[in-house]
Amino acid sequence: MGALTVAANGLAFAQDAEGTAPDLAQFPRNETVIVHNPEGIIRNPGWFNLWAVGAGNGTSNGLHNLTTDTLWFIDPDAGIEGASENAVYNSLADDLWQYNADFTEMTVKLKQGIFWSDGVEFTADDVVFTVEKQKATPGTPYNGAFSAQVAEVTAPDKYTVHFKLNAPNSRFHALFAVRWTAAWIMPKHVYEKVEDILTYDANPPVSIGPYTLHSFDPNGTWYIWQKREDWQRTAMGMIAEPKPKYVIYRNNITTDNRLIEIRNGNLDMVHDLTPEGTFAVVKDDPQIQGWFPGFPYAHPDPTLPMIIFNHQNEKFQDKRVRWALALMLDARAMSMASYRGAATLSAISVPPTGTHPRDYHAPLQDFLINYEVDTGTRKIKPYDPNIGLQIADMVRPQFGDAVPTDEAAVRNAFGYGWWKQDVAAAEELLTAAGFTKNGNQWMMPNGQPFAFEVMVPAEGVINRLGVMIAQMWTQAGVQATAQVDSDTWGRQRVGNYETNIAWAVETWGGHPDLSFFLDSYHSAYVAKPGESQPDRNWMRWTDPRLDAIIEKIRKIDFNDPKGIEYGHEFVKLHLEEMPNIPIMAYNVFSIQSNRYWTGWPNAEKPYANPVTNWSNGRYIFTQITPVAG
Amino acid sequence: MQGYLWFAAKRFVQLLAVIFFGVSAMFVVTYLSPIDPVEQVLGRLSARSNLSPEAIAATRAALTEMFGTNQPVLTQYFNFWSRLLRGDLGASLMAFPTPAMELVLRALPWTLGLLLTSTAITFVVGNLLGGLAGYFQNSRWLKAFGIVSMGLQPIPYYIVAFIILIVFGFLWPVLPISGGFAMDVRPGWTWSFILSVLQHSLLPALSLVLVGLGGWFIGMRALVSNIVTEDYVTYAELAGVRRDTIVGGYVIRNALVPQVTALAMVIGGVFSGTVITEQVFNYPGMGSLLVDAVNAGDYSTVLAVCTISIAAVALAIFIVDLLHPLLDPRVRAE
Numbered sequence: 001m002g003a004l005t006v007a008a009n010g011l012a013f014a015q016d017a018e019g020t021a022p023d024l025a026q027f028p029r030n031e032t033v034i035v036h037n038p039e040g041i042i043r044n045p046g047w048f049n050l051w052a053v054g055a056g057n058g059t060s061n062g063l064h065n066l067t068t069d070t071l072w073f074i075d076p077d078a079g080i081e082g083a084s085e086n087a088v089y090n091s092l093a094d095d096l097w098q099y100n101a102d103f104t105e106m107t108v109k110l111k112q113g114i115f116w117s118d119g120v121e122f123t124a125d126d127v128v129f130t131v132e133k134q135k136a137t138p139g140t141p142y143n144g145a146f147s148a149q150v151a152e153v154t155a156p157d158k159y160t161v162h163f164k165l166n167a168p169n170s171r172f173h174a175l176f177a178v179r180w181t182a183a184w185i186m187p188k189h190v191y192e193k194v195e196d197i198l199t200y201d202a203n204p205p206v207s208i209g210p211y212t213l214h215s216f217d218p219n220g221t222w223y224i225w226q227k228r229e230d231w232q233r234t235a236m237g238m239i240a241e242p243k244p245k246y247v248i249y250r251n252n253i254t255t256d257n258r259l260i261e262i263r264n265g266n267l268d269m270v271h272d273l274t275p276e277g278t279f280a281v282v283k284d285d286p287q288i289q290g291w292f293p294g295f296p297y298a299h300p301d302p303t304l305p306m307i308i309f310n311h312q313n314e315k316f317q318d319k320r321v322r323w324a325l326a327l328m329l330d331a332r333a334m335s336m337a338s339y340r341g342a343a344t345l346s347a348i349s350v351p352p353t354g355t356h357p358r359d360y361h362a363p364l365q366d367f368l369i370n371y372e373v374d375t376g377t378r379k380i381k382p383y384d385p386n387i388g389l390q391i392a393d394m395v396r397p398q399f400g401d402a403v404p405t406d407e408a409a410v411r412n413a414f415g416y417g418w419w420k421q422d423v424a425a426a427e428e429l430l431t432a433a434g435f436t437k438n439g440n441q442w443m444m445p446n447g448q449p450f451a452f453e454v455m456v457p458a459e460g461v462i463n464r465l466g467v468m469i470a471q472m473w474t475q476a477g478v479q480a481t482a483q484v485d486s487d488t489w490g491r492q493r494v495g496n497y498e499t500n501i502a503w504a505v506e507t508w509g510g511h512p513d514l515s516f517f518l519d520s521y522h523s524a525y526v527a528k529p530g531e532s533q534p535d536r537n538w539m540r541w542t543d544p545r546l547d548a549i550i551e552k553i554r555k556i557d558f559n560d561p562k563g564i565e566y567g568h569e570f571v572k573l574h575l576e577e578m579p580n581i582p583i584m585a586y587n588v589f590s591i592q593s594n595r596y597w598t599g600w601p602n603a604e605k606p607y608a609n610p611v612t613n614w615s616n617g618r619y620i621f622t623q624i625t626p627v628a629g
Numbered sequence: 630m631q632g633y634l635w636f637a638a639k640r641f642v643q644l645l646a647v648i649f650f651g652v653s654a655m656f657v658v659t660y661l662s663p664i665d666p667v668e669q670v671l672g673r674l675s676a677r678s679n680l681s682p683e684a685i686a687a688t689r690a691a692l693t694e695m696f697g698t699n700q701p702v703l704t705q706y707f708n709f710w711s712r713l714l715r716g717d718l719g720a721s722l723m724a725f726p727t728p729a730m731e732l733v734l735r736a737l738p739w740t741l742g743l744l745l746t747s748t749a750i751t752f753v754v755g756n757l758l759g760g761l762a763g764y765f766q767n768s769r770w771l772k773a774f775g776i777v778s779m780g781l782q783p784i785p786y787y788i789v790a791f792i793i794l795i796v797f798g799f800l801w802p803v804l805p806i807s808g809g810f811a812m813d814v815r816p817g818w819t820w821s822f823i824l825s826v827l828q829h830s831l832l833p834a835l836s837l838v839l840v841g842l843g844g845w846f847i848g849m850r851a852l853v854s855n856i857v858t859e860d861y862v863t864y865a866e867l868a869g870v871r872r873d874t875i876v877g878g879y880v881i882r883n884a885l886v887p888q889v890t891a892l893a894m895v896i897g898g899v900f901s902g903t904v905i906t907e908q909v910f911n912y913p914g915m916g917s918l919l920v921d922a923v924n925a926g927d928y929s930t931v932l933a934v935c936t937i938s939i940a941a942v943a944l945a946i947f948i949v950d951l952l953h954p955l956l957d958p959r960v961r962a963e
Binding site for chain 1: 921
């Protein structure tokens with residue numbers, strides 16, 4: 001059997017000129033880390049030009065993780081001690097950004113002694129070229145951003161870059177600050193010789209990171225990167241030495257296969273598993289670790305799954321209705337249905353991860369406990385600060401000692417609290433809003449049944465969460481129908497839904513500034529029904545008070561302590577309006593194996609985001625050590 | 630002979646018509662898809678960083694121009710046929726500017742290799758055993774095989790594939806569970822490469838064979854069970870014709886006619902890949918390419934895959950139509 005298979009498969013390599021076959025014997029496990037890249041098959045495997053949009057190349061196959069760099073990095077977690085402040089790393093920049101008084105100009109001092117992998121020195125000319133080239137080239141990722149914002153970019157000297165902006169913008173530096181990717185700096189000496197950069201494959205890529213391309217699969221399923229001899233002449237190398245000599249990124253691995261591969265020692269870092277898969281593998285193999293040492297194991301991503309109401313739909317324009325729908329929900333049931341209890345709850349519109357518990361969740365606890373909602377009949381205090389503790393108690397019989405008992409640890413892992421399920425209060429709110437109840441069916445003020453569709457993704461924890469939410473509303477007399485859709489991202493982008501279960505908040509995580517998501521909540525971004533808008537504020541919520549907060553944030557520096565103050569103002573306005581219902585952090589079951597390498601980040605030593613496709617993860621390679629010498 | 634040529638000419642015109650209407654229908658379906666490739670790219674971009682409304686509008690305009698999605702639908706349709714007749718299916722939108730055909734040619738050999746082999750095995754073994762089971766209805770071994778086939782048949786394919794994955798990948802990890810060949814093998818006509826490809830194709834092929842065998846077996850057994858009651862079989866037996874001649878020459882050969890027709894359909898379908906197999910075993914073929922292209926709104930690649938699939942199915946049916954009169958005297962008479 002298989003002669004035909006071989007014959008046919010052989011044809012696949014008519015195009016394999018770029019591919020080389022590595023000899024695995026030259027990758028001893030004490031020198032090699034194997035990372036799971038969550039991308040599928042990379043359709044243009046021999047393409048390494050990150051400055052051509054939609055080129056089908058891999059991104060988190062090591063390319064943006066190991067070979068690129070920009071001015072600053074912000075880690076969603078704490079950052080390496082001593083190398084960062086508030087998780088902000090000066091990467092190619094030598095210091096933080098310097099704005100003029102009205103934020104119309106930005107000056108950046110660059111590090112000296114950084115070299116591209118072909119031996120050419122990195123200078124301010126590279127940054128200037130990056131901006132000007134993309135500004136002039138439609139089809140590059142920052143063409144729109146630079147065209148709209150940059151009036152002029154110059155290099156006053158070899159290591160200084162000066163920007164003049166078209167309008168005041170205190171967050172312009174954010175374009176060069178990595179959360180998981182950013183405006184990577186181009187090697188001018190390479191790209192200035194290329195006539196059309198949109199058709200240039202950059203194979204092999206000239207690297208400004210500490211690794212260069214070793215080899216790759218011509219069928220787009222693995223990449224191997226080798227440490228540069230001169231790794232000290234890179235920004236990452238100036239922080240610490242990356243320990244692995246080789247890093248292998250493997251992609252196109254299904255969830256089941258990832259589980260098997262890490263168990264069999266063929267992966268060291270896995271991006272994501274199912275809750276059940278994680279529980280099984282950590283129980284089966286003591287060398288495998290999650291973020292928390294015990295239950296819930298998962299890392300809270302700086303994103304926030306929530307119930308998103310379409311504010312351009314008349315059914316959801318009364319905040320009493322939105323609050324009523326919130327009070328019909330049971331947080332414990334949502335946590336168990338979606339994450340089997342391994343959820344980190346959040347009652348406010350800031351994810352409980354990175355520095356946010358310190359800056360938002362903990363300081364706002366008293367406010368939340370005393371927060372009152374007027375149902376039209378009475379005032380209630382809807383917040384229950386102990387729901388996280390209750391969920392911990394619920395999962396303890398199954399997971400035993402793996403569940404923490406220390407209250408602070410429980411709150412850290414399961415969240416601080418959420419809204420009590422209070423159907424009576426919800427009914428009072430709906431009644432006050434003019435709704436009536438006919439049997440067990442709520443009717444809208446116009447006499448029609450209160451019925452709507454709840455859009456949920458096709459699979460995963462968010463699918464399970466959405467189905468459970470629709471069931472709870474139905475039990476409370478609202479005709480909510482879970483509608484599974486494979487194109488939820490496309491539909492939410494154009495507002496083609498009634499209620500949507502997804503996230504509309506992504507934060508920096510490791511830094512308290514909320515501009516990353518809040519800026520696109522401004523009413524200027526809200527499109528007409530059916531038209532596309534940026535990938536946030538999918539509820540299309542507009543409020544002059546919200547605009548005012550956003551504009552105040554835009555006028556202060558990124559590190560100004562007032563930013564947290566304005567963030568609190570936003571949280572309070574959000575609570576009052578409940579434009580969407582935040583539920584929990586998007587917990588990611590990223591796991592690592594200590595069989596060959598150890599020193600991975602975790603909740604006790606949270607120096608980096610463990611998710612493998614985030615570029616910030618590069619710093620992990622400076623902290624791990626081989627188990628066997 | 631002239632009648633046969635006239636018949637073949639008519640069928641050929643039908644073949645062209647089927648391809649034309651099939652491909653046109655696919656064009657309409659992909660055009661009506663709610664997934665916009667420009668918005669997909671924009672979404673990825675704006676999720677990464679703060680882009681102002683002006684920046685998004687400028688990027689959208691540039692991408693629409695690059696992808697050619699700003700043209701009227703009729704222009705796009707005529708351009709599509711014009712390119713197709715020149716063998717050009719346009720640039721992939723998810724791997725711009727790589728030609729969609731290049732992506733297809735990269736994926737097609739894997740799918741063909743895996744599916745043609747497993748289809749050939751299931752067809753030959755399933756029909757042979759089914760034919761024997763229909764003729765020798767008292768054989769215990771064949772009865773047992775029938776029971777196993779009947780038992781496997783209703784199990785969803787995914788479950789069978791998953792069980793194979795767990796057994797041979799986890800409990801008794803003796804075979805690779807991912808990809809088409811090992812990392813340390815260089816593609817080429819070498820024994821190490823051939824063995825590696827074989828090794829990697831064993832589990833997906835086994836899953837396909839296990840599930841596919843039963844269908845052919847049961848179908849053939851039913852056909853043969855009917856044929857053995859025909860007068861000409863009884864007459865041959867009474868006339869003392871050798872049993873292997875009756876089984877092979879009269880019974881199975883006659884029963885094969887509808888099975889060959891079904892085989893043509895299956896082989897035609899091979900060109901669009903087996904989505905679940907490729908997903909479970911991370912096999913780099915046409916099924917996963919099609920799924921990726923649909924999710925990315927990559928019309929060019931979807932159309933490339935579908936055009937090849939439509940042409941393959943139509944061509945397979947055309948060939949069977951031409952062969953039928955040669956195989957079956959009853960069709961020839963008609």
